Amino acid sequence: MKECIYIVIISIFLHGCNENCDEVNTNDINGLWSLEVMEQKDINTGEWREWRNGMQGYLLYDDNDNMALHLTTEGYEETDLRFPNFTDTISIDALKHLTNSYVYFAKYKVDKENNIVEHSRISHSNPGDWNKVVRRGFELNKDTLIIRPLEDSNSGLRLTWIRY
Known part of the structure; x- marks a missing residue:
């Protein structure tokens, strides 16, 4: 009888560990990303073209639901x-x-399920954008992350990021 109790306790412990391990598993988008290209869709032709003669930047998602974005014009520094x-x-x-x-x-x-990441901003370089919530569609293919703003005002943009 003791052996059965030990087996049950060990089984519960192992099952609990597996459950916790799944919860700890982070999102695949976590990490530091470097901007490969930022593009705007031409409303007349439907073609994607580099936006503002080139942009550069970094995107960071951590394991604690924090994110940071820094974009600049190409050669800003x-x-x-x-x-x-x-x-x-x-x-x-x-x-x-x-x-x-x-x-x-x-x-x-x-x-x-819907490949959407929601950013609840806590600060912004533009004071008018503090505390706003924005939604981004995303596609992830190995070490490439494509982000598209879902808001109408920026929906024609596409940002392609490479894992840094």
């Missing part, structure tokens, strides 16, 4: 402009340059 942070006395050229950097942090949720 290749400038002779130098200016201090947190000051209101920089040149117009520097201000214009800063507008080519787009950053936000968010909590995220993945709907694997």
